[in-house]
Each structure stands twice: as C-alpha cells, then as structure tokens.
Amino acid sequence: MSGLLVLAATPIGDPRDATPRLAEELASADVVAAEDTRRMRRLCADLGVRPAGRVVSFHEHNEAGRAADLVAELVAGARVLVVTDAGMPSVSDPGYRLVAAAVEAGVRVTAVPGPSAVLTALAVSGLPVDRFCFEGFLPRKEGERARALAGLADERRTMVFFEAPHRLARMLATAAEVLGPDRPAAVCRELTKTYEEVRRGGLAALAEWAEEHARGEITVVVAGRRGAAGTVEDAVPEVLARVAAGERLKDVCADVAGRAGLAKRALYDAAVAARAG
Numbered sequence: 001m002s003g004l005l006v007l008a009a010t011p012i013g014d015p016r017d018a019t020p021r022l023a024e025e026l027a028s029a030d031v032v033a034a035e036d037t038r039r040m041r042r043l044c045a046d047l048g049v050r051p052a053g054r055v056v057s058f059h060e061h062n063e064a065g066r067a068a069d070l071v072a073e074l075v076a077g078a079r080v081l082v083v084t085d086a087g088m089p090s091v092s093d094p095g096y097r098l099v100a101a102a103v104e105a106g107v108r109v110t111a112v113p114g115p116s117a118v119l120t121a122l123a124v125s126g127l128p129v130d131r132f133c134f135e136g137f138l139p140r141k142e143g144e145r146a147r148a149l150a151g152l153a154d155e156r157r158t159m160v161f162f163e164a165p166h167r168l169a170r171m172l173a174t175a176a177e178v179l180g181p182d183r184p185a186a187v188c189r190e191l192t193k194t195y196e197e198v199r200r201g202g203l204a205a206l207a208e209w210a211e212e213h214a215r216g217e218i219t220v221v222v223a224g225r226r227g228a229a230g231t232v233e234d235a236v237p238e239v240l241a242r243v244a245a246g247e248r249l250k251d252v253c254a255d256v257a258g259r260a261g262l263a264k265r266a267l268y269d270a271a272v273a274a275r276a277g
Helices: 020-028 036-049 063-075 096-104 117-125 142-149 165-179 203-213 233-244 248-262 262-276
Strands: 004-008 032-035 054-057 079-083 110-113 132-137 158-163 184-189 197-202 218-224
Touching: 004 020, 004 096, 020 036, 020 079, 020 110, 032 036, 036 054, 054 063, 063 079, 063 096, 063 197, 096 110, 096 218, 117 158, 117 184, 117 197, 117 218, 142 165, 142 262, 158 165, 158 203, 165 184, 165 203, 165 262, 184 203, 197 203, 203 262, 233 262, 248 262
Parallel strands: 004 079, 004 110, 032 054, 032 079, 132 158
Antiparallel strands: 158 218, 184 197, 184 218
C-alpha cells in the first residue's frame, strides 16, 4: 500500500501561528523534506517537537532530482512531509513537481492548511477580495516585467504579487507606468512579524515610498482595472481628440490610461497606429 504525501503550511512570521497538526506531522513523518533544514529545525524548537523521521533538503535547485527518490519512498509506503520556509509548499515554493509525480504514481496527496501571505495580504489590503488572482514574482528584467504587467492591464480581479525588497521600487514604478500612477495598491511587508507594515496608496506614490522603506518579506496587492473605457480601442478617440486640440500624445496617454486603468504603452501604440492610418 502506498504512503501519503503531506504538504504543510508553516508560519509566515510568528511561530505561534503554527497549527497543532503541523507539530504532529513534524513529529511523526517518516521523511521531512524541508526547503531549509536549519529553519525547519528552528521551527521544531519553537514548537517543542523533534522529528522522528529522516530530514532531507528539498529546494528549488534539487527538487527535480529529489522528487524521484521521494516518490519511490512514497510508493514503498512512507509518509513524506513537505515544508517550506513560509506558507504553503508549491505556492511560489518547491512542491509542484513532487505533487505531480506523486499523483502520476497513484500516491495520495493531502495538506495541512495554515498561514498564507497571499490571503493575509488580501485581507488587510483594503482592496476588493471577492475575485483575485495570484501572479507570484514578476520577471526581473525591466522589459519582461513591463510586458508581463501589460498583459494584466485589463485584468479586473485584484492581483497579488511577491517581490524582493531590493526590486520593489522598480517593480512599483514599472507598474505605475504600465497600469497607471493612481491605480490603488497596498504593499504589505513583514506580515505577522514585529515590524509588520501595510502601506496603501497609488502605485506611483508607493514606488516613491519604496525607495527608502523596502525591507523584509514583501507582498504587493494591486486593484484590478476599473473605469469607463473598456478597452484600449475604446480610449483611442479621446486621445486623438485631445492631441488634435494641442496636447502632447505622451501626456494624454498617461492621463487617459491612468484614469481608465489601461496599459499606457498599449494605448500609446494604438494611438500612433490610428494616426498613421
């Protein structure tokens, strides 16, 4: 009879958020696959538990290779627990490849629910939470990041991103340029920790703030598109009319895109094409 793969959420900051089931799984699993074994052992110390099973490292650099070994143990009947540094495994963390391989092998997969930076940030952001999407980390390169955001310009759901503190200011600045400087957003840092802070405002204002205050673990929540203009094409006539009246094309595109929640670059390109045609 095959074993059981258990994905367990770990605290995103305060160890007191750990569930009793997490402590039980850490103490009883045959194998604990941890993103960082040192952090896992510190968590165990905080919870007053000692893993009875074998502890192995399981991170983004060895996940593909180690998954096969773990599946073999699962097929042989082992109970394998997967924990990452914070939150739920496989959500922007190692775990997806192992889950897919376990499912393919006919192994049962379950989870120990718990803390989530995504849901916590959504809850405290002050932005609509009835519909949302999780986008994880945006590309690091400026051009790729701008293109990714342009692809989300017409997204109506609230969007959640992860970002490294040293890239936060540039990410927010690019988002302000693409999505509009006044698009509502919230930067949530150090959630559940001593220096927890939630900063709310327009993307441009938050980008300026982040130049000096980006520290710790960061989750960014951005409002979905709202406004009268449904598409870039709908907004082009207003842009052309204002340009014909003497305003600069670039300035008009920035203003209209910001108010309508459209991609500024896409609106600019559409206006240029319309003028040429």
